[in-house]
Amino acid sequence: MAGKDIYIFNGQHLISKKLLTDLGLPANIERIRLVYMWNYWTERPMYIWTKDEFWRVDKKTEKVEIGYPRKIATTWHGIPEEASAAVTYNNDLYFFNGKAAYKFHTINMTAASPINASQLWRFCPVAMKISSNGNAAHISSSSNFIVIVVIITVFPFEHKWPIILQ
Secondary structure, three states: OOEEEEEEEEOOOOEEEHHHHOOOOOOOOOOOOOEEOOOOOOOOOEEEEOEEEEEEEEEOOOOOOOOOEEEHHHHOOOOOOOOEEEEEOOOOOEEEOOEEEEEEEOOOOOEEEHHHHHHHHHHOOOOEEEEEOOOOOOEEEEOOOOOOOOOOOOOOOOOOOEEEEE
């Protein structure tokens, strides 16, 4: 299945290779918008977003949980439709849309007003690189937090794209 493979890494070590359908996602998905692990929950499930729906994947079973997909607009209030990256940093969840970062409040399930993403890392001793576009989202650092990169594209030839957990 061209463009439907995911690779899960811990640092530079390949943990596993799977098809999106192995996780329980439908075969007709053409583009994953963003993926992240949310530290709000003790089991830290993985969330996978497409254009307007999201799935929560159980970390232990590596399967989509019952009751998914759900509509993004009815759950994630204040997150822009164009958001293409997300990361948990200092136990807070941030969504990125270009150079804007939106801190998500887990109690009332709404996003704060956007700030410039560079403000998040201004006191970090490690230089951070943040980039985001329509096909990929990437945040890199040697700091200890989860980083997920997703690129899913359909090509006429078989091409494999990664999800990286670092």
